[in-house]
Amino acid sequence: MGGKVTCTLGEVKNRADFIVFWGGNPAECHPRHFTKYSLMPKGKHVPNGRKDRTVVLVDIRETKSVKAADIFLQVRPGKDFEVLTILRALIKDQAVDPRQVAETGLTLEQLTDLVARMKRAKFGVMFFGMGLSMTRGKHMNSAALLTLAAEMNAFTKFVAMPMRGHGNVTGADVVMRWQTGYPFGINFSRGYPRYNPGEFSTVDLLVRGDADAALILGADPGATMPQPAIDHLARIPTIVLDPKVTHTSRLARVHITTAVTGISAPGTGYRMDEVPIPLRPALKSPYPTDEEVIRRIHEAVCAKPDWIHANGQYTTNQV
Amino acid sequence: MKFLLNPSRTAKQGAQINVGKDDEEYRRIVTTLTVSAADMALLGIAEGDWVLVRNEFGEARFRCEKGKVPDGMLFVPYGPPTCRLMGGSTDGTGMPTSKGWEVEVEPAEPEAS
Numbered sequence: 098m099g100g101k102v103t104c105t106l107g108e109v110k111n112r113a114d115f116i117v118f119w120g121g122n123p124a125e126c127h128p129r130h131f132t133k134y135s136l137m138p139k140g141k142h143v144p145n146g147r148k149d150r151t152v153v154l155v156d157i158r159e160t161k162s163v164k165a166a167d168i169f170l171q172v173r174p175g176k177d178f179e180v181l182t183i184l185r186a187l188i189k190d191q192a193v194d195p196r197q198v199a200e201t202g203l204t205l206e207q208l209t210d211l212v213a214r215m216k217r218a219k220f221g222v223m224f225f226g227m228g229l230s231m232t233r234g235k236h237m238n239s240a241a242l243l244t245l246a247a248e249m250n251a252f253t254k255f256v257a258m259p260m261r262g263h264g265n266v267t268g269a270d271v272v273m274r275w276q277t278g279y280p281f282g283i284n285f286s287r288g289y290p291r292y293n294p295g296e297f298s299t300v301d302l303l304v305r306g307d308a309d310a311a312l313i314l315g316a317d318p319g320a321t322m323p324q325p326a327i328d329h330l331a332r333i334p335t336i337v338l339d340p341k342v343t344h345t346s347r348l349a350r351v352h353i354t355t356a357v358t359g360i361s362a363p364g365t366g367y368r369m370d371e372v373p374i375p376l377r378p379a380l381k382s383p384y385p386t387d388e389e390v391i392r393r394i395h396e397a398v399c400a401k402p403d404w405i406h407a408n409g410q411y412t413t414n415q416v
Numbered sequence: 417m418k419f420l421l422n423p424s425r426t427a428k429q430g431a432q433i434n435v436g437k438d439d440e441e442y443r444r445i446v447t448t449l450t451v452s453a454a455d456m457a458l459l460g461i462a463e464g465d466w467v468l469v470r471n472e473f474g475e476a477r478f479r480c481e482k483g484k485v486p487d488g489m490l491f492v493p494y495g496p497p498t499c500r501l502m503g504g505s506t507d508g509t510g511m512p513t514s515k516g517w518e519v520e521v522e523p524a525e526p527e528a529s
Contacts, residue, residue, distance in 0.1 A: 125427045157422070158485050174420055174489070174516050227425075231514040235507065262425070282510045298510030320437060320495055323502040323512050324474055341436055344496060 102247045104222070104256045105370045106133075111140035112254075115218030117153045119242060120177060121226025121260040124161040130260075131165055135224070142219070151214060155180070156228060170211070173202035178234045180208070181241035185248060187212045221246075221255040230259065261369040265315070265358075268367035303329045311335045312394075314387060315358075319344030338387050353390055356382035364388070417459060421469065421490045421501065421519045429493040446495025447476075450483035455490075461523050468524035471517055474500040477524055490521070 109116075116135050123130045131137055136147055143149035154166035157174045172180055180201045186193050187208055198205045215221055223246050230239045242257060249255035261267045270280040277283055279292035282299075295301055299318070302308045303326035310333055319327050320343065331348040338353050339346060346352040356362035361382030366374050385393075432442045449467065451459070461467065463482050468475060469490075476497035485491050492498060494514075501519065506512050 122424070126425045126430065128427060158489065158491070171486075174422070227514065231511060232516045233513065235509050235511060235513070294510035295506055295508030298506060300504065300512055301506055301510065304504035317437070320499065322499060323504040324500050325504040327499060343437055 100247065101243050102250060102256050103258050103370070105372055106135075106258075106368060107372075108220075108256075109222050109258075109370075110134045110138050112142045112220040113140075113222045114143055114149055115151050115153075115215060115221040117155065117221070117223040118162060118166070118260075119155040119223060119225040120228025120230070120232070120238075121224060122156070122160040122162050122228075123224075123226075123260065124165060126226070126262060127260060135222075136165060151218070153211065153214075168211070168214075170203055170207060173200070175233045176201040177229050177232065177238050178241050181238070181245050183208060184212060185241070185245050188216070188245075188249060188252065215249060215255070216252045218253055218255075221249060221253065223255070223257045224260050225257065226260040227262075258370060265366045267369055267371055268365065268373075271367050271371050271373075300326050306332075309333055313337045313339075313345055313349070314391070315339070317343040317345050319346075319348055338390055340384070354384050355387045355390060356384045358387065362386040362388075417521050419455070419488055419490050419519055419521050421471075421492065421517045422515045423492055423494045423498040423517075424515070426493050429495070442495070444479075446493050447478050447497055448492065449478035449480050450485050450491040451480045452485050452487045452489075453482050454487050456480060456482060459521060459523060466524045466526045467521050469501065469519050469521050471501055471519045473503045476500045477526070479526070490519070 110133070113135070136150060136152060139146040151168070152166045153168045153170065154162055155170045155172055157172060159169065159171070163169050179197065180203060183193050183198060183201070193205070195205060198208065223242055225239065225242050229242060230236070232238065239259070246255045246257035273283060274280050277290035279290060282292055282294040282297045284291045284293070284297040291297065300322055304323065306329055308329070311330055313335060315338070317339070318330060327348070330345065335345070335349040336351045336353070337343065337346045337349040338355050340355055340357045342352065358364045359366060359376040359378065361378050361380045363378050364376045366376050368374060426445070429445050432439065432445055436442065449469070456462070459467065461480055464479060466477050466479050468477055478492060478497065483491070501517060502512050502514065504512065
């Protein structure tokens with residue numbers, strides 16, 4: 098079974114009575130999530146707000162989010178996939194090996210109690226964070242959780258949603274998806290989109306040294322990517338568009354200061370549930386918007402003559 | 417001594433990113449390593465002491481603070497020091513492994529500012 102069974106945050110607010118946070122720490126990373134959507138608000142089918150909800154936190158340590166949870170399950174690092182697979186077996190009343198349960202740091206009683214509560218729920222939601230998706234197992238961990246959520250629909254309504262961070266990362270994925278069919282790791286060099294994470298994704302391109310120029314928009318890879326990728330950005334001509342001077346600006350050949358989207362530039366931001374929100378600027382900025390700078394670069398590239406290779410092949414500017 | 421290092425996000429770090437990364441406060445946040453009391457005793461260090469964290473990809477220095485974390489595990493907000501410890505391989509997924517790194521830790525001199 099594949100795919101993501103999901104919903105909007107509005108549905109979470111109005112319907113969800115069983116909330117699981119897996120490998121995420123919303124008290125620190127999404128401080129408005131509890132109060133606006135997932136825990137506190139009174140909804141149409143959860144009129145008493147927090148009192149109508151059961152909250153479970155799954156993590157490798159006691160984070161600040163533990164205080165907000167009814168149940169805390171402390172899983173051993175790197176054992177999320179095993180726990181999810183055991184849960185998938187338990188919901189179908191299949192036998193599980195107690196030794197495998199013991200390896201996860203949890204007990205069979207804890208997991209059977211969780212399954213019973215999940216089945217009793219009217220509308221369950223599993224939010225998952227980087228503690229699940231960026232540890233060993235990565236996308237397989239996410240796939241296991243999404244499959245568990247999908248399979249729970251044989252018993253009750255259940256959905257899953259990633260706890261996205263950093264402004265508009267969801268917007269980048271959504272727009273790339275409707276434009277090309279793929280969310281990231283896309284190569285346009287043949288004039289049509291090709292998708293292959295691990296080959297065309299940014300970190301891999303930079304670490305292998307494949308890219309000979311970089312345009313960085315709305316990101317600071319100089320403070321977030323692995324050092325070999327940062328070292329390559331410093332070797333090649335890198336252009337940064339950012340309202341602030343960042344670590345990437347310092348290694349770039351060109352930094353263009355732009356207006357802050359949502360504060361002094363209009364635009365559209367996508368919430369983590371992929372709902373687009375129009376952003377209306379409250380202030381004016383002396384700097385151009387990202388869109389304006391990209392449009393002017395685009396026009397300048399279009400004005401250039403076609404590129405002709407020494408072997409006679411040529412590439413028109415396909416932008 | 418071997419540990420499992422888990423870089424993570426904090427509210428203070430998130431707020432400081434929007435203030436600016438040139439700030440001394442940002443540098444302080446991303447070099448503060450949370451260690452359990454038992455592990456501090458094992459390492460023979462006190463709160464505020466510096467340690468050198470090393471793995472197969474690189475090394476970085478961090479200032480230790482005592483915290484309620486499981487023994488054998490270290491936590492630090494993401495930032496330039498954690499970049500130096502992050503491997504470039506993405507296992508074909510596009511994303512490098514960003515948590516759960518096996519590291520060696522030893523007491524060290526403070527990092528020059």
